[in-house]
Amino acid sequence: MSVGKRYKAFISYSHRDQDFARWLHRQLETYAIPPRLVGQDTGHGPVPRRLTPIFRDREDLAATRDLTASVREALAKSDALIVVCSPQAAASRWVNEEIRTYRNLNPDGIVLAAIVSGNPDADPETEPGETCFPPALLEPGADGAISEPVAADMRRQADGRRMALLKLVAGLVGVSLDQLIQRDHQRRQRRVTVITGASVLLSVIMATLTLLAISARSEAERRKAEAEDLIEFMLNDLRDNLEPVGRLDVLDAVGAKVIEYYDGQGAVAMTTDELGRRARAFHLLGVIDSAQGDLENAYEHFRIAYQSTSRILAVEPTMGERVYEHAQSAYYVGYFAWRRGDLDTAELRFGEYRDLAYRLIEINPDNLEWQAEVAYAHSNMGALFVAQRRWLDARTAATSALEQLRTMAADRPDNDPIWVEVSETLAWVASISEITDGRDAAIATLGEQLALYESGRVDATDDWRVRRSVIAAEYALARLLIAPGRQTSAEDLQLALEILEPASLEASALIAHEPENLEWRLIGVRQRLWQAQAELLAGRIEAARNAYVAATGFMAHEAWGAAEGARFAVSRLHASLIEGRIFAARGDLAAAQTSIEHMLATLGQVDDWSGAVDHAPYYYAAGANTLADVLEAQGNHAEANQIRAEIVRRLEPVQDRIRSDSAAELQYARMTLEAALSSAE
Template sequence: MTTQAHFPPTLAAGPSPEQWLRLNPLLDELLDLEPDARAPRLAELSATLNAQDLAMLQQWLALDARLMGAPFMERPAAQQTRLAEALTELGDLSGLQVGAYTLERELGSGGMGSVWLAKRSDGRFQGKVAVKFLKFGSFSRGARARFEREGHILARLTHPHIARLLDAGVHVLPQGGQPYLVLEYVDGMPIDTFCQARQLDVRQRVSLLLDVIDAVAHAQQRLILHRDIKPNNILVTPEGQAKLLDFGIAKLQDETQPAAAPTALTRLAGHAFTLLYAAPEQVRQQDVTTATDVYALGVLMFALLSGRHPTGDATQSDLDQLRAVLVTPPSRLSDAARRCDNRQLARQAVLMRGDLDTIAAKALKKDPAARYPNALALGADLRRWLAREPISARPDSALYTLQCFVRRHRLAVAAGSAAMLALLGLTGVSLWQAQRAATAEQHAQSRQRQSDALLAYMLGDFAERLRPIGRLELLDQVGSQALQHLSLQDHPSPTERLHRAKALTVIGEVRAGRRELDAAREPLTQAHQLLQDEPPSQGQPAHFAASWRKAQGTAAFWLGHIAYHQRRFDEAEQAWQRYRSVSQQWLHAAPQDLDAQVELAYAHNNLASLNLEQGRLLQAEALFQSALQGLTRARAARRDDPTLQAEHSNVLSWLGSTLLLLGRHPQALEVLGQALSQAQALRQAHPADRGWLEHKANAAYVLGDAEWRSGQHAAARLHLAQAVADFSALEQLDPTRRPWSLGLVRAQTAQQRGKPSLEAMQALAQRLQRLDKPQAPSVRLHVLRAEISRLLAQAQLARGQLSEAKHQLGEVLALLNKDAAENAQDLRLHMARLELSLFQAEQLSPSSAQQQQRCATAQQSLLRAPLQNALTHHAPLQLLAARAQHCLTQTPSRPGPKQPPAMASL
């Protein structure tokens, strides 16, 4: 049975996102029950819920009961709102006298109101006007107040590019008073249509856009936001004058009203917008600011200059549009223009490279604080671009300023350059021969410094920025290009050796990220060999030693990473011991260097996980504690670094798992609870980042798994349900991400412990089979397959399907035997095999002799490494050993639905 997703009911105080994820599965369960059965089930749940969660569930059930009894279908909606008579009598308004104006024809209508072309009928002037008033279908108190607010807003705006308010009044109808506004009539076409029809070039389009920006800036200076800027709300007259229309959803920033007490009008109109031009904060229903209009202007600018929406093809459905606004990064403006159908824009795409790309990107930032603060600032940068001056969105540099100067004064620079060259030619001939050698040397040194600086940036800061977003192809290009350049040096200096090692490490890292582990080993080994010596000190800057140590540690880490994933634990330990050694030397030479502290903490964490894999639990615990101490000190100095916070939570999870294996359950659950709390805080602070959602999902799973193994089944179900919900959300965002799909299968498998469903386990087995790729083997996958196989066999036995259970278990046990033979040091793999062997002996032995033989085989496996080495401290392994001993002494019964303990191996 699949879980039905419910949207939270509207309550006086709604749940937090974390509370909703926690309570949603329980609400599903309660709503599936008959009404009479809900109260007893809620009473059972009260033992595991806090008072706030219990009260929230009670409110939802009460609201459901009220809604089920509401007579929604007894009368037509029009009769219920008392508008049926008005809707039928209104009809065509052509020729109607409204104040001093006679309506001629309807210009358009929307959800709020209709607009009619009219002329003045009292002879005071002969011009055309636009009369706007509400349809009766939306003539409620809130809609009327919103309509009147538009009149007040427009009355405060006097700008040549904003349609003026001319008059206002109330027309009396039999149904009641009908308010209306009389606006300046603009005979024009939407701005995008105008640009296309007139075939405007890039500079002409930017100039026209600046008229609109000036109008928005005028409104913002009067504390007014438009909030619905789009081409249809901007008309351009045949003379080329842009007019901004429709402040109907504008938000009046009244200085006299506190932000914490919005008016009823603000609550009614506050979330009206056009989705494709809406800013992320509008979609999330957060506070809007002047930066909200800047985002819409950025979308408009992108559309006018490229003929496309910033998110391109990601806006085909409503769901895609929402995702595009909230998550999808915008395309580069010049790239989109180069691909557009308008040949003129495509040819001029080169003009948009650089500054216009930067301006558009800044206006379209998802974070309002990262955009231009208001329309005035955006317009100022566009004017600088038109004048070929440096823009504010790019950092100042001598080279950039010089480029802008040359673009502004090309003729003068050319003439001045020619004169200067002539002067230098006349006066410098006599000095040329004498200075030739010195000049060449200076140029060589200058080029070398520039090359070193560029390589350091490309292999350092630039690569660091690419790693979190997974741009492996760019990292590969960076490493390859750098290595090609460095290969030209016959006798490399220490700096060139460092750069070459960094380039080789980047190449190895990219190959490792693509699971090309054998191919990754060669460049990483070369990098390791280049950096074997101690960091040179003579003639090097003060920071050179730190860069050398960091590069040494990075190469060693990736060599260990490859060996670890290939299950060559001795080789991985050797590499990671070197990683720790160079980090310790770095920290010893610079005790205050936070980067050195962090690298040493990472090295301890890697060695700890390696010890954990081999069952050396006490060593693992000590190393995890050391890593935790180092990260705690680093976090105190870098409180705003989310990566350190995430790593701290991650180490807590590893430490909690280790304590659980040592049998210290209360301490383990406390540590794992801290890890989940930190992960939840990170997710709340970064709601749009999928990485933090994945981190929280893993933390919830580990805690739920630990609670189940500790006998706290009720609490375990809640955390496992949270993990399933989080992994489901991630898989819906990107079904191709294999770790997310595996995480969902792992969490759903854990939910089935105790009383597995045959249908659910068959479905999970099929999903796991589709996810299993031979080119990317994973011990975690093998252990998960073993648990699914055991639970499936258990469910089959409960249905009396003995032969199916034997076949299922036999196939998986054969695979585990093969994998365990190839991975002699992997403790989890051997424990999974032992678990299945015991289950086979206990449940599927048709005779006492066969049971004794299988039990003896399981008992013999405990005498071999790595099981024998871990038996002293490993609590789950000790339970398996006790089961193996008991298995030898018991008499087999008829195979049936026995329920042995859950998988003991984590």
């Protein structure tokens, strides 16, 4: 350490908070004090242009029993101490020792707190795992008085990072927060005006920044820092302001100009921070391309971002922030490869994303956001496997996601959002396990999901989204109970009706609450159609008709007519099936035949069901069996037998990959066909 060198501040932090400490160090050293404040006399002396240097490096502490001489010297020569406060910092021997040493060496020094996690109001005695202030921070000073530390709360629900950063800057330079906010806001507003005014001005700004590289070394460093401060603003704050209002044109210009600036610097000479900003610019362009439906360019931009974050990670492989950034790059490349039909690349990148997520929780096991990344990574793999009909792989991935979410939820209070994710993942696992493990396994998993709602862990009382999930779970369970169709036991049929009848009232309330919401309307349609199916099996034809009429009433809304996608198409098929079966049950065979033939007109042309819509085999087999029953009732036995033989031909090759109701229809076709052939013999 050079003799006489002083530091603007010393950052004290727990090893668990090193990623945040790096971010804070970079933000403080690159923050340009508003020019109108520079030079003003304050209680801390004249306001400087920049807060440099700031001391952060104490990586050699882990191998020693006492503070090193270099750290003690840095503490003695620091104008201020910034304590990164978290439950980990509160329990850290070194953080507490640095606070005490700083106060001993600098009785009049500035001590500031930056809260990143925990609860500043927690009682250390009764809530030791929640308190974030290290005990040394609250110890009496030389005069015996205990003073609350000046705290900048970085948490989203408090000051947020930007405001908290300004609090720290104000505390370090000795100006009022209001004064700094006003000057900073004026400067940032001027930037917004310049950037959004015209893309030509962006070109001028970035071209000017590029030319600064030929200035004198000290001037170039200062200008470069200002340029990167502007770029950081463009990629974060400006994006946050423009993205919600749909200004994709300006965002596109921002990303392009940032890339132009860094391309002018030469990729080989870039620091990891510069490579990171360049990667974020390509990421921004990818997001814009995606919003505009340009999948090819989106994929290419995310791929270039991936290359940059890969280079960064090679240099800083143990830094959590870098691992996280590359994990996001891997995810986006995988996702857009999937959308382009490149499933091999999608699986490769999703696998990399999963592995990086596990590395994150090795770095910091207590980071909830990183724990969630593990669950999301498994979910992505599962979704890809479902799309490929790789059911066993999908079950493994979905179960892994569920286990991770359960681990995260174990210590969380009731109604924590993580419990909602657990419940919804249970529904997904049930859907997959119906194919891999059978109807009983799926019923057990859905029962677990509904028990979670009933336990109070997830309260649906005032949350319409959760109420929708409850209805979906109920009709999914009812569908499985009556999946054997004509072979459904009286007990299962009664249980299904007991579930569906009260659920119909809840579905109506859901739609009445927000009539334009197509997702909720779809839930109501599905619930009523499965209720109609159960009523038909119970022989209650008029009750079935009433449920069907309610479903078609929900479908009569103008928004439904324009709805597209497989889920809506499947519901229309289901309505046609129920209509045909009601006609048949009432003895109107001609009308029943017309309805079913209309439904089968499209599905009847499909020869390979392995890649078809998930439930399409059921609607084909159920419709075809119903049509065969109608033809038999009309005396057309030969044609009915041909239809049943076709059902067997089409579904037998995929019988290990179809759902339980489809399998029941296949079994009914076999049995009826065999009985007809035996009778003929």
